[in-house]
Amino acid sequence: MCVYACMCDAPPGAMLARRTVGLVSRGGPPLTPRSPPGRSVQRMMAEKVLTVDTMNSCVKKVEYAVRGPIVLRAVQIEKELKEGVQKPFSEVIKANIGDAHAMGQQPITFFRQVLAMCSYPELLDDDRFPEDAKGRARRILQGCGGQSIGAYSASQGIECVRQDVARYVERRDGGVPSDPDNIYLTTGASDGIVTMLKLLVAGEGRSRTGVMISIPQYPLYSAALAELGAVQVNYFLNEERCWSLDVSELRRALADARRHCNPRALCIINPGNPTGQVQSRQCIEDVIRFAAKERLFLMADEVYQDNVYAEGCEFHSFKKVLFEMGPEFSSTVELASFHSTSKCYMGECGFRGGYMEVVNMDPEVKAQLTKLVSVRLCPPVPGQALMDLVVNPPQPGEPSYSTFIRERKATLSSLAERARLTEQILNTVPGIACNPVQGAMYSFPRVTLPARAIRERGQAPDMFYCMKLLEETGICLVPGSGFGQRDGTFHFRMTILPPTDKLKILLSKVKDFHQRFIQQYS
C-alpha cells in the first residue's frame, strides 16, 4: 500500500501535538481511533468525521479564482435581481470566464447537426441534414460500441477520432508525422493537463517534483499542483514586452527552484491565458532548447490555437517547431500538447472535449498513462464526437463547407475586432494600461491603484477593486491576484467575449468606475 506523508499544514511535531488534543479539537474526530471511556455517544456523534481540520490539507490549498468568491457573489447578485432587489444595474455581465456560448456566441451548425444525428440516429434518414453531416455521424457511430454514443469508448478515445486528430495535427504542422497511438482524448484540456502532472509528481523534500508555470498563469495549474502536492515554480512573463517569455527569466526561476526542489516540467500557455500574447517562432525555439538542455518535460497548452488576432502574429505549435529543429531535438525532447473543443471558434465548453498528444514519451510511461486513464473508463463520447468534427470539419466541395467557413470566419473576425476594441478603450483610461490582445480570449490590463485603496483593506487590493466593480456595475471580472502577478502590481482578467455592443457598454462602465474609484481613494 502506498503511503503519502502529507506535511502541508505543519511539521511532524505539530501533527503529534494535535494527536494529543484528540477529541477536543474543533469539530474534528479523534486522531486516536477509539473514544475515551466515559465519553457520551451523543456528544461523540455530534462531531463530524470529515471536517476542515481532518480533511485532505492539500485540497484546502487549492484555489481557482476563475470561479472564486467574485463569481459566487455574482451568482448571488443575479438571484437578488430576480427577487426584485434594486441595484444600480439590471444584469450581471460575466466577463470572468471564457464561456463563449453563455455570452451569445452561436454554435457551428454543422457540428450540432452531426451531434443531433449521433444522439438520435433516426435523423440519419431526415432530408433536412446535408450528406456530409450524415457521413460524419455515420463514421463516428461506426466507431462506437453497438454504434451508440452511449457505449463506453476505449479509454484512450475512439480509434477513428484519434486517427482524425493525428491527420489534423499533421496538416496543421506542415506534414510533421503524428501517430494516433500518441493521441489521448480527454475530458476538456484540463483533464489531460492534470493527468500529465499526476504522472510527473514524485520524490520528497528537495527531490520533490517542481513544475514551472508562467506568472500570470491559468489557475488550473496552481490548483492541480497544490492538490498533487508538487512544487510550483514561477517564471514571470515580461509585461513591458507584451507579456513575452524571456529565456533568461526561465533560467533564473530554474536556478532558484533547484535549491529546494527537483524541477522536471515546464508549462507554456500559447496563445496566453490570461495574458493574450502569441509566442514567436523564435521564442518557442528558445524554450525548446532550454527544455532540452535543462532536461525538462514540456507541456504546451495550445487550446487557443485558432485565436490569433494581431497582425504579424501566427500560431506555431510546439510540436512543429520541435520537429523543424532537427532530430537532435525532435527525437529527444518530451512534449505533451493539449487542445480542446472549448475555445477557438467553437466555444463548446459544455461538451468537455479535448485531446493531448504525447511526443517522445517513454513507452513504459505511456503504458502507465494508458492504464491510469482506463480507471475513469473513457472521456465523454459526445465530446469525443465534437473533437472529431473540429479536426475534420467540412471540406471544399462538401455541401456544408461554405456555411461552416462563413460561421467560423464571422466568429473569429468578431473576436479580433473585440480584442482591438478592448485594448483601445482600456488604454484611454488613465491608470489602466493594457497590452495588445494578440490572441486567446482575454485582456489582462494593469491597473494603478491609489495607496489608500492598497492599504487598509482586508483583502487583496485587486480583489477589493473587482468586488466593488461588481457591486456597483454588475460586471464580473477576475482579480489579477487569482492568476499571479509581480508584487505591487495589480490587474484584472476580462474576457473579450461579450457581443460588441455589450462589450462597448461594459468597457465604458469599467472606465467610469475606475475614475470614480481613483477619486474616492486618492
Add this chain to the structure above:
Amino acid sequence: MCVYACMCDAPPGAMLARRTVGLVSRGGPPLTPRSPPGRSVQRMMAEKVLTVDTMNSCVKKVEYAVRGPIVLRAVQIEKELKEGVQKPFSEVIKANIGDAHAMGQQPITFFRQVLAMCSYPELLDDDRFPEDAKGRARRILQGCGGQSIGAYSASQGIECVRQDVARYVERRDGGVPSDPDNIYLTTGASDGIVTMLKLLVAGEGRSRTGVMISIPQYPLYSAALAELGAVQVNYFLNEERCWSLDVSELRRALADARRHCNPRALCIINPGNPTGQVQSRQCIEDVIRFAAKERLFLMADEVYQDNVYAEGCEFHSFKKVLFEMGPEFSSTVELASFHSTSKCYMGECGFRGGYMEVVNMDPEVKAQLTKLVSVRLCPPVPGQALMDLVVNPPQPGEPSYSTFIRERKATLSSLAERARLTEQILNTVPGIACNPVQGAMYSFPRVTLPARAIRERGQAPDMFYCMKLLEETGICLVPGSGFGQRDGTFHFRMTILPPTDKLKILLSKVKDFHQRFIQQYS
C-alpha cells in the same frame, strides 16, 4: 507549498542511494539537477525526463482489471480476426464490462430525442418529436448559459437538473427530503467517488486515512486509493451466504485496520458489483449503526438501483434507511451516495452522467468540495441533460409515457431473465458455483481449479484460466483476482449483458471450456 513525501517504493535511504547513482540509473534522469562536467549532451538527451523509475510511484500501483491485460489482448485478437488470422471462433464477445449499448441494448427513445433537440435546437420546431420531449429540451436549454449545452454549467451542475434530482430522490425515498444544494452532478459516478475519497484522505503513517471496501470490490476503489496513497481496508463478503455483508466481518476488519491506520470511511456497493447481491433493509440498518458507532463516513455506491431481479429482493437506498432510523442517525451520520446514467435500464455509459448526494456534510467541507469541483469547471453538459431525463422521465398522461415504460420494462425484464439464465447454466457445470444474480449486471461464479493449473503458472491462476478462455473461445471475462477474493478461491466476473441468444452460446462455450480445462490440468 504542499509537500507529500511518497514512500511507496522505498525507504528514504533507498532514495538517497539512488541519488548517488545519478545519471547511470536505468533510463532515469539525474536526481541531482546539473549534469556532471564532461558528460556529452548527446548521451544525456537520450535519457528520458519521465521514466517508470522517476514517475509518480502511486500511479504505478494503480490497477484496473476491468480494462486490464485481458482486455488489451481481446482488442489485439479482434484486430487479428479482421486481418484474417484463423481462430477457433469468429468474434470476440466482451463480457468484461458493464457496457450495455455495446452489447446491443437500445437507448430509450425519449432520452435520445431530447438530447438531439438539445444539440440542435432547430429540431424543437420539428413535428416528429412529441411535446413532452420538447418541453424537457426547452427546460434544460433554459438552464444553460446562452441556452446552449455548449456553455459551461455551474461546477456543481445545472440548477434545474439538481432540483429534478432532489425531487427524484424524495420520490424514491418515500418523501425523505432532499436539498438540491446537496446534489453534485458528476462525470459518471466514478468522478464523484474519487472526489469524495480525495477529500477524505489525510494524515501520515498510522494516522493515514483508511477506507473500508468490500472484497470482492469494484476496482475503481482500489485504484483510487492507490493513487491517493490511502490505506485500503478490506472486508470480505460472505460467499456462502450469497455475498451478503456481515457486520461481524466489518468489526474484524476495522479492528485489524486500526492497528496500522485511521479508518474513516466505509464504502458499500449495493446492488453489488461484481457480486450481484442486493442488501436487505436490515443489513443496511446494521451497517449504518456500525458506521455511526465507529464514526465512519459512509459512501453508498447505488448505481445499480434499478437492477434488482430476484424475487423478494428490493432496493433500499442508504439515505432512506438512515432517515427511517430517526434523528439520532439521520442528523449525524455522514453519507455520500452515488448514481449514474451508465447502468440500470439506461446503460448510457458514454455520456458520463452522474450525481452524488451528500448528507450531513460539514458546511465548511462542503464549501471545500464545491471549490474542488470548480477547478474542473463542470461535468459534461450532455451527461447532465441525460441525468435530468433519468430522474424526470415521461409521466402518465404525457405522450411518450407508454413507449418509455414499454422500453424500460423490456430491458429490465430481459436483464432479469439473463440473470436467471446465467446462474442456472453456470451451476450445471461441475466445478463452477454461482450465487444467484439478485441484482446489478454481473455473475461472479467460483471456479474450482485443478492443483496443476494453480501451480506452475507465471500468473494468477484465474488470470491464466481467463486468458486461455479468451484465446480458445473469444470470450472476454475478468479474473476474480482483479476484484479481490479470499485466498485460494478463484472466480471470474461475467456480465449478463449479451443478448439472450448470444448469452446461451457464451455460457455453453464457457461450460465446454471449463470441462476441457479441468481434464487438461487434472
